[in-house]
Amino acid sequence: MTSSKELPPFTSPFFPNLFIKNQFFTKPRFPPQSTNLSDKVAIVTGSNTGLGLECARQLLSHKLSRLIIAVRSSAKGEAAASSLRKQFPKSSIEVWQLDMSSYDSVQAFAARLDKELSRLDVAILNAGMGRAAFGTSPDTGHEENVQVNYLSTMLLSILLLPILKKKSPVGFPGRLTIVTSMLSITAKFAVKSEVPLLPAFDRADLFDPLDNYPTSKLLGQLFIWKLTDMVSADDVVVNLVEPGFVKGTELQRDIGGATRIILNLFKSISARSVKVGASTYMDAAIVKGKESHGCVIMNWTIAPYAPFQYTAEGKEIMKRLWEETLNEFKFIDVNSILGSLKTV
Template structure:
């Protein structure tokens, strides 16, 4: 099985990548006859934009049980009401998870463990793209790195045992983490600094939108190591790029920048429907071949080319150790060791 890290690095320049993504790729839908009856799915950030559209598309394939995981109960309820109108036969629930809070993430995953008898699909879609530097008051990390990387990987790892144990026997759980083609454009300016993760919290080095690109590249780095601990027979984990889509991800912009963003989106952006279809492709259509893969344009693509260099591989190891240390309070390392141990026993 060949994942992204086993492919030769791509050195295509980003303008070429962008042009292919936006203008040369045709939308793909799930195979005819796809039936998600009896399946249970969780989507974070499903109250709006790509998350809402992905939820609607999953439900159109007869998904039986959907959990909308959001920070705001009111917004979640409003989204659930719309989806229930369109899909009255489905069980649609709103569960609260605040990606800025470790405590909220742990509470959410404990609820998954206790309240769900089955779990088939998780799509981690919630993300942040702030033009201003901000720190998370409880962790001290820069906010984009906190939400898009650290908290997302915490939630991902904490959900792995449930995805393994609550999916039907012989059928792996599915975990898709939303990523971005911009991850390929990041040069990782602090690549050689240690501690690596802490170097990304420096306000003097913060740049927009470079920090967003970096946060997505960090997911490449974490997945590089994660698949050494997770068997594709248990849970298939991959990253999905929806490409540049007409959404409100840059809603923090103002003035001319905001106008420019919306004009550019109108001219070049994919439809939300096409963007969300990439999530379904990664989480439903792709098989074990996509384990550990970055999926762009419905195809497995290499990771950021910097990661294939000696410096990149050293940084991967450093980030892995630092992330496990950061998340030691939640026993993330122990969870991964248990998955690895059971993987060996199963063989």
């Protein structure tokens, strides 16, 4: 099967062409009823509400033995876990604290996984942020959307790789699925020529409320393209999943006024349900195999990355972003971690 990196990029505009096809002319696919996750252990980040919670529910419906709900608010996580425990009393459901705006919290979470788990099969990184107003993380000083959607998600991905490699059963590679958005196709990425690149996102004068979220997801795609070249699919299968436009999530919870009214109306007409949206996570993390390593999965099918990544400029920016991000993560001795994952 052709990988995302080998596919030709999209030539049709995202709006309205791809959007209409995705939302109105694509049939949902759910895992086979025979899917059995007995004995498996999974974590889902941002799983106290919306897509993350529904994904947790779908994993448990296939007899998942142990689920870790990774959330910023332990109280909200326990409320979600309580409802799931009533529905799935035979499964072990735990709430672990994870604040994706904090590097310290991400490191502590990964260290706890490594210390306390004897097995880990699946990690689904769903936690995200879509704030329309500029703000910075108190812990890092970075712009919030880029911190959560890109920097902390990539840091957690790197930290999880050796854990998944070590703690998944022989012959059954661990699975790391990272939620993306094909709004990345629409990203203007206006700061791409800034040198250095990452500090440009922390400047309020360069913040674009309409473009920041798509660009933050594009950054993840640029990084994962290179990261997956360093990981064998025999050890960990890493892919990106695009759930589509989904109602019933809290991603745009900070949007108010007339914009919120218009958005909710648009959702009522065109958005997928959280059940359908979460089925894309299940497909990427449970159904798809090694052929999906390093791929973007959209509409339950392997799809190209954002067109920008296939251009000469995109490849140059990808290289620069990779180097700056590894330098950002030097506090974890990132080169040693990646060196342990090399495919050759």
